[in-house]
Amino acid sequence: MNKWRCSVCGYAFEGEAPPEKCPSCQSTCSFVDANCYIPDCGGGSI
Numbered sequence: 938m939n940k941w942r943c944s945v946c947g948y949a950f951e952g953e954a955p956p957e958k959c960p961s962c963q964s965t966c967s968f969v970d971a972n973c974y975i976p977d978c979g980g981g982s983i
C-alpha cells in the first residue's frame with residue numbers, strides 16, 4: 938500500500954495508485970507521494 942496526499946485539500950488516501958479525482962475536494966488534483974517521510978507518519982524510517 939502506498940500513501941498519497943491531495944496537494945489541494947490534504948486528503949490522505951491509501952492504495953496502489955492515487956485516484957484520478959480527489960474524493961474530498963472533487964478536483965483533479967495531483968496526489969503527492971506521502972509515504973513515510975513526513976514527520977507525523979510514525980514510521981520512524983530515519
Ligand SMILES: [Zn+2]
Pocket residue numbers: 943944945946947948959960961962963964966
Ligand atoms: Zn483534494
